[in-house]
Amino acid sequence: MSSAVVFQIQSILIYSLMIFGITKRKNRKVHVPVMSAVLIWDVILILQIELGRGAVEKASKAVINPMLLNIHVTFAVLSVVFYVLLVFTGRALLKGNAQARPRHRVFGWTAFTLRSLTLITSFFAVVPQ
16 A cells, blocks of 8 residues: 555545544533544644655745645645644633634634645645655
């Protein structure tokens, strides 16, 4: 099994777990650990892709890369940016700051949308080695 297939399987599992975590958003005892696992696993997947394929080096050649690859990389990077925002607002919520909830909700749906687009574009932008 090629590394591309392993990465795609992991990506689908992460996405599925993300959907499960979102459906449990009203149950803090389930939502927080599931979504924490999703964020950590997704960042680990990015590190695996970097170590296995030199993704940063390829992404830095944006001028010569296919447009779809550049779009895919943009979605992936923005997903991680929103993960960081989710961690900050999520921690604020856990500390009892209810004012963080609207931002957390917007950041969450934005991250989910970006992660969805990352998954979709990965099937077209990433060429197996």
